Amino acid sequence: MIAGAGFAGLTCARALASASVDVLLIDRRNYHLFTPLLYQVASALLDPGEIARPVRELIRPLDNANFRQAEVTGADLDRRLLITDRGQVPYDYLVLATGSRSDYFGNTSLAEHAFGLKELHEGLALRNRVLGQFEASRWIAEPERRRVMLTFAVVGGGPTGVEMAGALSELIRLVLHKDYRDLDLGEVRVLLLEAAESLLAAFDGPLREAALRSLKKKRVEVKLGAKVEEVTAGSIRLAGGETIPAGTVVWTAGVRGSDIGAAIGLELGRQARIKVEPTLQIPGHPVVFVIGDLAGAMEGGALLPMLIPVAMQEGRQVAATIAELVWNGGAHAFRYKDPGIMATIGRNSAVAQLGSVRLSGFLGWLMWLGVHLVNVISFRSRIVVLVNWAWDYLFYDRPIRLIVRAGDDRSTPPPHAGTQG
Amino acid sequence: MIAGAGFAGLTCARALASASVDVLLIDRRNYHLFTPLLYQVASALLDPGEIARPVRELIRPLDNANFRQAEVTGADLDRRLLITDRGQVPYDYLVLATGSRSDYFGNTSLAEHAFGLKELHEGLALRNRVLGQFEASRWIAEPERRRVMLTFAVVGGGPTGVEMAGALSELIRLVLHKDYRDLDLGEVRVLLLEAAESLLAAFDGPLREAALRSLKKKRVEVKLGAKVEEVTAGSIRLAGGETIPAGTVVWTAGVRGSDIGAAIGLELGRQARIKVEPTLQIPGHPVVFVIGDLAGAMEGGALLPMLIPVAMQEGRQVAATIAELVWNGGAHAFRYKDPGIMATIGRNSAVAQLGSVRLSGFLGWLMWLGVHLVNVISFRSRIVVLVNWAWDYLFYDRPIRLIVRAGDDRSTPPPHAGTQG
Numbered sequence: 040m041i042a043g044a045g046f047a048g049l050t051c052a053r054a055l056a057s058a059s060v061d062v063l064l065i066d067r068r069n070y071h072l073f074t075p076l077l078y079q080v081a082s083a084l085l086d087p088g089e090i091a092r093p094v095r096e097l098i099r100p101l102d103n104a105n106f107r108q109a110e111v112t113g114a115d116l117d118r119r120l121l122i123t124d125r126g127q128v129p130y131d132y133l134v135l136a137t138g139s140r141s142d143y144f145g146n147t148s149l150a151e152h153a154f155g156l157k158e159l160h161e162g163l164a165l166r167n168r169v170l171g172q173f174e175a176s177r178w179i180a181e182p183e184r185r186r187v188m189l190t191f192a193v194v195g196g197g198p199t200g201v202e203m204a205g206a207l208s209e210l211i212r213l214v215l216h217k218d219y220r221d222l223d224l225g226e227v228r229v230l231l232l233e234a235a236e237s238l239l240a241a242f243d244g245p246l247r248e249a250a251l252r253s254l255k256k257k258r259v260e261v262k263l264g265a266k267v268e269e270v271t272a273g274s275i276r277l278a279g280g281e282t283i284p285a286g287t288v289v290w291t292a293g294v295r296g297s298d299i300g301a302a303i304g305l306e307l308g309r310q311a312r313i314k315v316e317p318t319l320q321i322p323g324h325p326v327v328f329v330i331g332d333l334a335g336a337m338e339g340g341a342l343l344p345m346l347i348p349v350a351m352q353e354g355r356q357v358a359a360t361i362a363e364l365v366w367n368g369g370a371h372a373f374r375y376k377d378p379g380i381m382a383t384i385g386r387n388s389a390v391a392q393l394g395s396v397r398l399s400g401f402l403g404w405l406m407w408l409g410v411h412l413v414n415v416i417s418f419r420s421r422i423v424v425l426v427n428w429a430w431d432y433l434f435y436d437r438p439i440r441l442i443v444r445a446g447d448d449r450s451t452p453p454p455h456a457g458t459q460g
Numbered sequence: 461m462i463a464g465a466g467f468a469g470l471t472c473a474r475a476l477a478s479a480s481v482d483v484l485l486i487d488r489r490n491y492h493l494f495t496p497l498l499y500q501v502a503s504a505l506l507d508p509g510e511i512a513r514p515v516r517e518l519i520r521p522l523d524n525a526n527f528r529q530a531e532v533t534g535a536d537l538d539r540r541l542l543i544t545d546r547g548q549v550p551y552d553y554l555v556l557a558t559g560s561r562s563d564y565f566g567n568t569s570l571a572e573h574a575f576g577l578k579e580l581h582e583g584l585a586l587r588n589r590v591l592g593q594f595e596a597s598r599w600i601a602e603p604e605r606r607r608v609m610l611t612f613a614v615v616g617g618g619p620t621g622v623e624m625a626g627a628l629s630e631l632i633r634l635v636l637h638k639d640y641r642d643l644d645l646g647e648v649r650v651l652l653l654e655a656a657e658s659l660l661a662a663f664d665g666p667l668r669e670a671a672l673r674s675l676k677k678k679r680v681e682v683k684l685g686a687k688v689e690e691v692t693a694g695s696i697r698l699a700g701g702e703t704i705p706a707g708t709v710v711w712t713a714g715v716r717g718s719d720i721g722a723a724i725g726l727e728l729g730r731q732a733r734i735k736v737e738p739t740l741q742i743p744g745h746p747v748v749f750v751i752g753d754l755a756g757a758m759e760g761g762a763l764l765p766m767l768i769p770v771a772m773q774e775g776r777q778v779a780a781t782i783a784e785l786v787w788n789g790g791a792h793a794f795r796y797k798d799p800g801i802m803a804t805i806g807r808n809s810a811v812a813q814l815g816s817v818r819l820s821g822f823l824g825w826l827m828w829l830g831v832h833l834v835n836v837i838s839f840r841s842r843i844v845v846l847v848n849w850a851w852d853y854l855f856y857d858r859p860i861r862l863i864v865r866a867g868d869d870r871s872t873p874p875p876h877a878g879t880q881g
Binding site: 069086087088089093095096099105107108109125126170174175177178217218219220221 | 490507508509510514516517520526528529530546547591592595596598599638639640641642
């Protein structure tokens with residue numbers, strides 16, 4: 040049984056297609072999310088259907104796989120039972136792949152006021168907020184109040200923060216200014232706040248500087264060495280005391296493993312990731328594996344980064360181990376083969392570090408585009424994403440700028456019948 | 461000033477493009493919704509971005525038009541002020557075009573438990589509910605409980621109800637059965653309940669019967685003469701006492717004019733539509749017009765139906781009147797030119813009544829497809845809708861089956877900064 044249908048869990052299920060096992064995937068969502076493009080939903084470039092696919096559709100080709108929607112709330116490892124909000128399910132082998140979530144480090148002001156960017160509904164909520172602030176600002180007579188409303192602060196200078204800040208600035212400067220004829224772009228600020236002294240810590244120095252230049256060109260104000268201490272409805276207070284008025288704060292500066300590890304009572308490492316053997320088994324429980332962001336797999340004394348290639352390679356490795364264990368084989372240690380890292384900064388610009396190759400600017404962006412287009416999961420989705428991107432590229436326009444809530448289902452669902460979100 | 465950016469308001473704004481007036485469009489949503497395809501969002505065939513366009517984008521070509529997002533809550537006709545939740549706005553001419561909403565006729569059980577199908581968020585909520593019921597049913601061991609969960613009752617045999625019931629049955633029988641290998645289609649019911657003795661009252665007898673046959677072929681259970689008296693979380697009680705177990709109820713059987721008429725204190729006719737002069741002016745207030753579903757325009761002693769062609773023709777007529785009034789001209793009476801009516805019943809089947817032409821079945825459907833494709837508002841949207849439809853048609857598949865909530869924005873918006881919807 041696999042808990043979690045993200046990149047790790049889904050890859051593991053696919054790699055088990057020809058093994059002599061029945062695979063049950065469980066996830067609290069009914070879809071697999073292509074997370075690298077979530078910031079494009081938040082910046083009104085893509086619709087949800089373009090970056091998410093129903094899990095049931097994705098596993099249709101797998102004869103031995105089934106899916107159940109439920110929230111995994113715990114497990115009884117001795118009795119080999121997975122516990123969910125909809126019931127318990129027995130297992131022979133268990134793969135935990137429930138991923139990571141935003142971590143506000145116990146800062147309640149952040150948890151209350153900042154927008155996360157890990158889930159599809161968070162991407163939509165942020166899109167609604169950005170567009171809603173522009174609409175609301177048209178009714179405000181005082182320039183000072185408008186300025187606060189139109190200040191968007193992205194916290195965290197990793198790939199997600201860099202991508203979000205770049206896309207947001209482009210949305211505003213290339214698209215929204217056409218919709219809002221009376222908008223004074225001088226009243227709009229996009230800030231990127233990073234606690235360390237440079238952006239994109241995982242990249243080489245020259246690429247970090249290329250990214251910084253590119254962001255500045257796109258009018259993103261980058262503040263390095265800026266540690267956020269408190270967020271209110273209208274401002275951010277930094278360590279050191281400086282206060283920045285900002286109507287909207289996006290938090291990309293911390294993630295931690297999902298709560299399942301603590302719920303089961305497993306030993307956790309940094310970022311609440313579950314401690315595992317080199318084989319990705321849980322110590323003392325050889326039929327229980329952890330893969331993806333949730334796994335605290337080490338290499339060279341350091342935790343492996345929370346990246347999709349890591350998750351997918353771990354998923355394949357564990358699938359191979361399980362296929363062998365069924366025939367009384369043994370487990371092998373996992374070794375990560377690094378394919379490289381990339382981050383984009385809006386239209387025309389990205390940084391890519393692949394082995395000894397270093398690309399930045401337009402070439403980096405073409406590489407980024409190709410890799411992501413190939414990886415957007417279905418063929419149909421690829422056509423639609425391409426149409427949207429081509430449109431955006433040619434016309435400097437965003438086709439999707441709707442403020443819409445899916446939420447408020449009118450009726451109270453009967454027990455166990457609620458949709459999850 | 462035009463209150464409402466639906467078909468009536470938007471058409472009026474466009475028709476005023478060359479008049480010597482400044483046009484301000486106000487709507488509580490930031491988008492124009494192509495309502496005839498809303499049932500396709502509810503049945504997981506289209507994404508919101510494909511049937512809705514930002515108002516600001518649509519009015520870009522209009523040099524004299526601007527947009528503000530706000531909920532219209534009233535008007536002071538003597539002081540010529542429109543009152544919104546974000547402030548008051550003075551006007552010289554006022555066009556009320558805030559449309560209609562679901563009417564539950566004071567039945568609180570309906571209002572509480574039934575799903576409406578008038579707004580984009582309602583379409584998304586219904587989609588989430590339908591897919592959520594299928595997921596939840598997989599955890600239920602008792603067939604009787606599963607049967608109730610998987611019974612979907614559409615109330616109202618007008619075009620919306622017929623389209624929704626047909627699309628829902630196809631979603632289940634052509635698509636979902638592939639996703640749910642262990643699903644027993646005998647446990648699934650799609651009901652269409654109509655209080656009158658026939659469906660599609662506006663159509664000729666032979667077309668009504670063709671629609672009924674087509675629905676039955678698609679395994680929709682049609683109950684005529686079935687008046688709904690009460691809805692609970694798991695059942696419907698009909699007049700006469702019969703109780704039908706049903707986990708999900710969709711209400712399409714009643715609409716009424718939006719609440720603005722009552723808020724201003726205007727005289728209302730049937731369906732809470734505002735009484736107007738033949739010129740669409742409000743009696744005693746020659747600078748105030750009503751168009752679209754909200755207008756109680758009469759022809760031959762009967763109210764004009766709530767149809768898009770009526771709304772668009774009224775919008776054009778009032779634009780012409782205002783253009784003349786500016787130069788001290790006069791107002792002319794409105795006369796409706798009926799282009800015909802159409803309703804579709806899922807794939808391959810529709811009924812169309814256009815002048816003396818009567819089409820049903822596949823020919824009717826081709827006509828329906830052509831008309832709607834031409835009318836989906838932007839070119840880009842048309843490509844995407846066509847890709848989705850072609851995919852659906854060729855592969856009997858629905859690309860979009862995500863259960864996703866946009867809603868729960870995490871932070872409390874500052875005053876006047878909330879998104880609507």
